[in-house]
Amino acid sequence: MNQFWTKRAQLFDAFKEAEYMVSITSDIWTAGKKGQPYCSVTAHWISEDDAMGSWILNKRILAFRVLPFPHDGQAIFEHILSVLEEFNIRDKIFAVALDNASNNASAIRILANSLLPMLGGAFFHTKCACHILNLIVKDGLQVDEVDSLLEKYYKALKFVDSSTKKKQNFAELCSRMGILSVKIPWDIETRWNSTYLLLKKTLHLKPAIDQALSRCPTGQLYRLNPSDWMSLEALVPSLDCFYTATVRLSATYTPTTSALLEDLVAISDWYEQQIKNLPEDSVLREALSPIRKKFLKYWSDVPQLTIIASCLDPRLKVSQTSRSLSIIKRKFGLDVNEQQLEDDVKNLFESVYKIYEKRYNRARSTQQQGRRGEGSSGVSQPSNLSGRGRGSVSRLLNILNKCSDTPIQQQSNTEIQIYISSDYATVKVDDENFDILRFWNQVKGVLPILSSMARDIFAVPVSTVASESCFSGANRVLTDKRTRLGPETFEALVLLKDWYDAETRLQDKSWMHMVPELGEIRGTNISSSSQHQNEGSQDVTQIYGFNPYQCNYEDYGYHLGDYESWNY
Structure with missing residues (x-):
């Protein structure tokens, strides 16, 4: 833990000596289906780079800790405030970015009364723009006509992707037809952009899908008519501006x-x-x-x-x-x-x-x-x-x-x-x-x-993605096979990875971007495949002096404790 405490002290000193304003983001993540809820707090500020002659935008995760129940506004407020006081930046907060849940709105009101931000708090609460975009597009995709169209397409895809044999047959069919076969990136219900990426990545398979469905009586039940295909093909460019905005x-x-x-x-x-x-x-x-x-x-x-x-x-x-x-x-x-x-x-x-x-x-x-x-x-x-x-x-x-x-x-x-x-x-x-x-x-x-x-x-983020991005990384550290990791060690590993990434400006290529195109998917283990763990382990061994994904932490002197309640 020495590296963690050294880096933390350096960050504390930077905040102590500097007089810039700081904005923060925060979000909540649950480890697995029945795991502990964690709350991240991330700082954003602009510093100077004399060598480049420019201001530079910085981001650091300050805390990643268990948030006790109940998760009401008071609990979120107390958690965020404790982190701000810990780093002595309570009087330097310019704005706070949270998503639009009612408990966050309550936490913002309490924070504003406590911190007394400028302009009466007019700039204090930044609602997560990416969350709003998600709500906007989901409402559009959930109308009966569009929802039914997407459901028909899902059933067609599932028919050709429902077993190893069908996957192999479909890949061979694509090869014979000169079509590039791809692994189908199944979408996540709560993430509209995964629906967009699913369509964008698979619509070119239309001839192969149609032929595969026509080969057997059961498959013919799932065939799409020409009008369905036209609507699906029109849906992708219709969603381009929302996806572009989300990424930016x-x-x-x-x-x-x-x-x-x-x-x-x-x-x-x-x-x-x-x-x-x-x-x-x-x-x-x-x-x-x-x-x-x-x-x-x-x-x-x-x-x-x-x-x-x-x-x-x-x-x-x-x-x-x-x-x-x-x-x-x-x-x-x-x-x-x-x-x-x-x-x-x-x-x-x-x-x-x-x-x-x-x-x-x-x-x-x-x-x-x-x-x-x-x-x-x-x-x-x-x-x-x-x-x-x-x-x-x-x-x-x-x-x-x-x-x-x-x-x-x-x-x-x-x-x-x-x-x-x-x-x-x-x-x-x-x-x-x-x-x-x-x-x-x-x-x-x-x-x-x-x-x-x-x-x-310009230091204020308009989304909470910076806080959410650490969740898929945490999902790798705390796995089904590693459930007794102490909370302090767990937090240290998540934060230390972020701080080292910051030194080489790699935070925008962090955990969430290691899942091809789909981004961070909250509460799932989609990013914890052995392939991606191997990718992650290429640099973390040099950073930490050990591989945090594949080791016995007690061998390195970390006291993990007996956290039986962490068995998910």
């Missing part, structure tokens, strides 16, 4: 707060195109109404944090941000007063700026170090942790017809006026590799207040 908003090293607006505009544009182009008798048309209803439930009003983040994107600023909000509303058939909307965006941007301006002026009046002023209001001291984040708005700008900001004619005498009226000619709007963190790091001498806003806001 799950990023570890790329700011996602401003990316959310781009994806919402893309989804609204997709919806409008579907309404215009889908035939009236299309099966997929029935899915549009529940999708619209669920989308507007959560995003009829785009989160204020996302609005501010978009205003801080020099390719969008205030005018393109307000226009994007207008487009979302209009494409979903809502009334909108564009001038009022732009005024509201300006007022919101200025109100947040004034708060940071006061904090910046207080910092200067106390004659603190110059770099504190550059990072403003206690949010910009560098640390020696590494990372990098990038972003792009090319899709959004195409939808916006690549409109430019209208120059402000009045004299620029505030940072906002300087920022809005400046023409950043070096910023290429179609550059997929535009580094927004590098941009704000480079202009912090001219725009110190706005840069401090950017530093806090």
Whole structure:
């Protein structure tokens, strides 16, 4: 455990010395079907990399511990608060990302009352965007027509994949027909994107599936008609924008707060195109109404944090941000007063700026170090942790017809006026590799207040994927054959793997990405095959000095205790 305690002390010192704001994510995982519930707490912040001349986005799992029953808001609050106090960052929390369960909403209210966040907590709770996307698409897929279509397809696939003999016969049939045979990635009921990937990976098997079903009377019961195949083939591109958004908003090293607006505009544009182009008798048309209803439930009003983040994107600023909000509303058939909307965006941007301006002026009046002023209001001291984040708005700008900001004619005498009226000619709007963190790091001498806003806001994740990503890793450490692992050792192994991955910027290639395409699947052992364990063991032996997947921990001096209740 020496490596764990050494790394933990280094992380504690980094938080102690730095004055940046920190955002956190948290989620709950249950080990196996009857196992203990664990709650992860993950920190996100932006530090400086002097060698690269850029700000870099960081993520560290701070805790992965058993959460006692009941799992109500008070218990979640106490768990999160204890971790924040343990690392002495209680007064540095900017935002908290949780999913949308009622107990999390209760925990957020208690946390807000305890921590007293800025702006009365307007930015404090970030609802998990990926969870919302999951709810939106699931509602669309669960309409009777689409659900029946998918059920027919599942039955057809199961017929050719239900036994070893059938699998072999089907593979031989594919070979004779010149079709690439693939292992069918069966979808997970709670994850719509696994349905999407199942369709995307298997629809090319259509000729082989149809021929295999036609060969016997039983198989003919599961044959799909041409209309069914057409609907299935149309479903995949219809879900592309949701899948793209889910992947982008799950990023570890790329700011996602401003990316959310781009994806919402893309989804609204997709919806409008579907309404215009889908035939009236299309099966997929029935899915549009529940999708619209669920989308507007959560995003009829785009989160204020996302609005501010978009205003801080020099390719969008205030005018393109307000226009994007207008487009979302209009494409979903809502009334909108564009001038009022732009005024509201300006007022919101200025109100947040004034708060940071006061904090910046207080910092200067106390004659603190110059770099504190550059990072403003206690949010910009560098640390020696590494990372990098990038972003792009090319899709959004195409939808916006690549409109430019209208120059402000009045004299620029505030940072906002300087920022809005400046023409950043070096910023290429179609550059997929535009580094927004590098941009704000480079202009912090001219725009110190706005840069401090950017530093806090771009560190906030809009999903809880960072916390969830450790669950599949935990699923490898705690297995059916290893059920007596002590809780402290278990936590140390999960955290230490994350911390070492952070040093080489591999957290976005962590456990969840080792399951081909399907991502993290909560509460299952799909990622614990011997193949993937062997893949994981290639580097962990060098990292830990032993293989945490294949060893007797007592041989290394770890006291595991007698945890009989851990026998799942």
